[in-house]
Amino acid sequence: MVTRPPWRRLWHLVGGSFLPVFALFVPRGVLLTTAAFLAAVFVAWEITRFISPIVNQWSVSHLSAILKPEQTRRPTGTTYALVASLALFLLFEKHVAITALFFLSIGDVLAGFVGESYGRHKIFKKSLEGSLACLVSCLVVALVMSGLLPVLRLPVAIAGAVIATIVELLPIPVDDNLTVPLISAGVMALLAWYPG
DSSP states (O other): OOOOOHHHHHHHHHHHHHHHHHHTTSOHHHHHHHHHHHHHHHHHHHHHHHHOHHHHHHHHHHOTTTOOGGGTTSOOHHHHHHHHHHHHHHHSOHHHHHHHHHIIIIIIHHHHHHHHHHOOSEETTEEHHHHHHHHHHHHHHHHHHHHHSTTSOHHHHHHHHHHHHHHHHSOOSSOHHHHHHHHHHHHHHHHHTSOO
8 A cells, every 4th residue: 555645644634724724713705715716726727737748747746745646637636625615615604614624634634544554444445444533533523613613513513524434435436525525514504404
């Protein structure tokens, strides 16, 4: 199994947590403008490097923290995450979007780290150990966010954590930087409609 360099995981954790942390402190207009700007910058960069072999080669050589060698002809996880972030803040209540993004930035990183370091039992192409790490970390996120944002009921957050873990595990042919936050946010939004 190929181990992902530690700085790439650090980028995923810190970079992926920037917008949800930022969202805790700024109004919706500022948040949407920032998310749209960041998503547009990365989409423009992706288009540019796909058009220009020189830009693509330079990107692969110098941006190893966000770009894997096999991503020469497909978008990076960062771009998917930024597009997902913009969609989340447009479509869902802020507390739901923030929680779903933390499921991705924390849960997915720990799933990968534990799975690569200690994974022994395979489920699909992932490991049981990595999925358990994802579940535990997402449940911690759910607990913290429901305490920090009382409008988010704990059972709703727990359901989102479980769904995020399942989606991260399943071999869905769409990048999990899109599926994990969007599907878990959708489930939380649906459950939030029910009184309880």
